[in-house]
Amino acid sequence: xxxxxxxxxxxxxxxxxxxxxxxxHICNVLRMQTGDELEISDGTGREYVCQIREIAGExxxxxxxxxxxxxxxxPSRVCLIQGLPKGDKMDLIVQKAVELGVSEIIPVEMKRxxxxxxxxxAEKKKIRWNRIAEGAAKQSKRGIIPKVEEVLSFAKALxxxxxxxxxxxxxxxxxxxxxxxxxxxxxxPGDSIAIxxxxxxxxxxxxxxxxKEHGGVPITLGHRILRTETAxxxxxxxxxxxxxx
Numbered sequence: 327x328x329x330x331x332x333x334x335x336x337x338x339x340x341x342x343x344x345x346x347x348x349x350x351h352i353c354n355v356l357r358m359q360t361g362d363e364l365e366i367s368d369g370t371g372r373e374y375v376c377q378i379r380e381i382a383g384e385x386x387x388x389x390x391x392x393x394x395x396x397x398x399x400x401p402s403r404v405c406l407i408q409g410l411p412k413g414d415k416m417d418l419i420v421q422k423a424v425e426l427g428v429s430e431i432i433p434v435e436m437k438r439x440x441x442x443x444x445x446x447x448a449e450k451k452k453i454r455w456n457r458i459a460e461g462a463a464k465q466s467k468r469g470i471i472p473k474v475e476e477v478l479s480f481a482k483a484l485x486x487x488x489x490x491x492x493x494x495x496x497x498x499x500x501x502x503x504x505x506x507x508x509x510x511x512x513x514x515p516g517d518s519i520a521i522x523x524x525x526x527x528x529x530x531x532x533x534x535x536x537x538k539e540h541g542g543v544p545i546t547l548g549h550r551i552l553r554t555e556t557a558x559x560x561x562x563x564x565x566x567x568x569x570x571x
Contacts, residue, residue, distance in 0.1 A: 327375075328356060329365045329467045331460070342366055342376055344386040352378075352386055363391070371396045371469045396469025400427040400569050401515035405490065406558050407483055409436045409525030410443070415555045420455045424462035424472050426562040431459070432475045434483045438527030448477045480533060484540050487520040493542040495522045496557050497529060500546040509545055515569055523558040 330352075336343045344352065352358050358378060366374040366388065373396045376388035406428050408419055416433065423431060433455075435442070443451060455474040463471045478486065487493065492513055500506075513519065522529075522537055529537075534544060547560055 327363060327365050328352075328358070329367065329464050331367050331369055331464065331471055334368055334370070337366075337368055337374070340390050341379065342374060342388040342390060344388065345384060349384055349386050353381060364388070365467065367396060367467075367469050369470050371399060373469060398467050399469045400429075400566065401571065402513075402565075402569055403429045403490075403518045404562065404565060405429060405487060405518075405520045406431045406562070407487065407520055407522045408433055408558060409523055409529075409554060410434060410439045410441050410477060411525055411554050412440050416451070416455060417458055419555050419558060420458045420474055421462045422559050423562055424459050424468065425466045426559060427468075427566050428472050428562060429470070430473050430475065431455070432483055432486065433477045434480055435477060436480050436525055436533060437530040439525045440527075443477060452476055480536075484536060488540050490518040490520045492517050492519040493522065493537065493540065494519065494561065495529075495534065495537055495542045495544045496547050496552075496561055497524075497534065497544040498551050500544040503546055503548065506545040506547070509543055510564060510568055513565070513568060515571065519565065521558055521561045521565075523554060523561075526554050 330344065330348050332342055332344065358364070360378050360381065362378050364376055366376050373394050374390050375392040376390055378386060379389045380387040404427060406423050408416070408431060410433050420431060452474060459474055460471050522542060547557065552560060
């Protein structure tokens with residue numbers, strides 16, 4: 327069943343109004359007709375099974391058949407703090423992180439970040455990444471559309487997540503897989519979790535020191551060095567397995 331997102335304002339007592347680009351997708355791409363059923367999420371964890379009642383010009387009107395709570399969300403808020411990578415790697419990171427259950431993504435400029443974005447380019451990138459996040463959320467039938475934030479400095483990112491309960495730092499210089507297992511096993515559903523991922527060149531020692539001062543815990547993901555576009559997805563996969571009920 328095809329999946330779409332709406333705002334609360336589009337949901338009425340027994341019907342939902344679809345407008346904007348989704349109308350074209352429903353009518354001209356999917357070629358759906360009156361009587362066809364689809365799933366709707368309102369972005370707050372509520373879902374609706376609906377049937378197309380009417381297609382009226384620039385609007386599709388749906389009848390609500392069933393209301394339910396979304397079951398596709400992890401029981402914890404998970405924030406991916408991603409060192410800004412080169413090229414289009416961030417596109418892949420955003421798409422797959424959303425599929426794996428991330429709640430939000432914060433791109434960060436770190437000391438070893440190669441890419442430098444001016445304000446205009448950063449805003450264009452942010453718009454693109456959020457479109458990718460929306461598409462991935464629809465495809466994976468998420469209950470929310472995870473937000474990709476503006477590109478932050480390392481210092482601002484530290485402040486942004488300092489209140490989160492678990493701060494994980496996959497780090498190539500960390501050792502002791504038993505320690506990693508202990509850290510992961512201590513995480514409980516409901517904990518707020520931040521994952522720090524360095525850019526292609528990894529973290530500077532000073533960055534590690536500052537993250538540890540803010541409660542970050544360096545962990546190892548094994549004896550192999552993972553690329554920046556792989557490390558975060560590996561962490562999210564581990565958390566998904568650990569937290570899912």
